[in-house]
Amino acid sequence: MKIAICDDDTNVIEQIEQYIENINDKSLEYEVFFSAEELKWYITKNDAKFDLFILDIEMKEVSGIDFAKNLREKDMDTLIVFMTSHSKYVFEVFDAITFDFIEKPLTFEKMKNMLEKAKKYLGMAQKRFVFSYRKNSYSIAFSNINYLEKAGRKVWIYTTDDKKYQSNMTLEEIVSQLDAEMFGLLNRSLIVNISKIEGFIGENVIIQGGKMLYVSRDYKKELKKKHLDYLRGQV
Structure with missing residues (x-):
């Protein structure tokens, strides 16, 4: 499962990386990005495909929601998970056909459960x-x-x-x-x-x-x- 992680907070990125390393699942491959612009540039330059996007909602310049809505115009199948410390966004994120929603502060259990659900869904989608x-x-x-x-x-x-x-x-x-x-x-x-x-x-x-x-x-x-x-x- 190829994962794109995007958050402008370096502490959050490091936290997620540590969680994934602790899960110790060799089928999980990830790239990290510190802005939606950086992620968009990487996808365009490398024609990159990801199975799962983990996006922070409140990023500078381009929000996670705006990036996801643009992504949905080109790709209806990839899974999108939003992270935020404000539950007020919980309804707006579904406009981008969201797979899951994680409230901050993040925990190892939240991340582990979400990744297990995503793997299970992708396995069924390939049938x-x-x-x-x-x-x-x-x-x-x-x-x-x-x-x-x-x-x-x-x-x-x-x-x-x-x-x-x-x-x-x-x-x-x-x-x-x-x-x-x-x-x-x-x-x-x-x-x-x-x-x-x-x-x-x-x-x-x-x-x-x-x-x-x-x-x-x-x-x-x-x-x-x-x-x-x-x-x-x-x-």
Whole structure:
């Protein structure tokens, strides 16, 4: 897991570095940056890709939130975690589709738990939905699926790049492939990617892009629980 850590406080950077070293997990690779401008320059110059960004909110010139919003215009899949000593930002950070939120002062346990959640999520996101249609085979990453719709004998798979695919599968075959923590039933014909949910309005779920999908009363409670767990970083 490649991590970018950005904070203009050298003490915080050193603290996080020490925590990661104490975790002693060789799969964690990190780079540190002392401003959003430095991080942006590094990404552009090296065409760098990170799985996880750990950003301080209150940095000089460019805040962590502003950097994250700009990042989201280019990358919808990377995980973003914000750090701040002020809980007043907790709602604003979700505008950047945030994976987690850590209040300062930091502790080893907070950092360790967040990194474990991120690794678990990324492991699930790399799983793929495999299907065939008219002698063609397809494989789509879970993270690229918005939702699936069962219509008669067909299933339609709607993806984040505004494409849709079809296949002849039963609901049982579909569910058997999907991760139960990452996907949830809206009703008997719709399955949504929990990470794509932006909110609930009445009998509808709003997903990324503003599309509204009907959620039945029988499935709403369980779906809300899964979504809340996701927002807490407990995917």
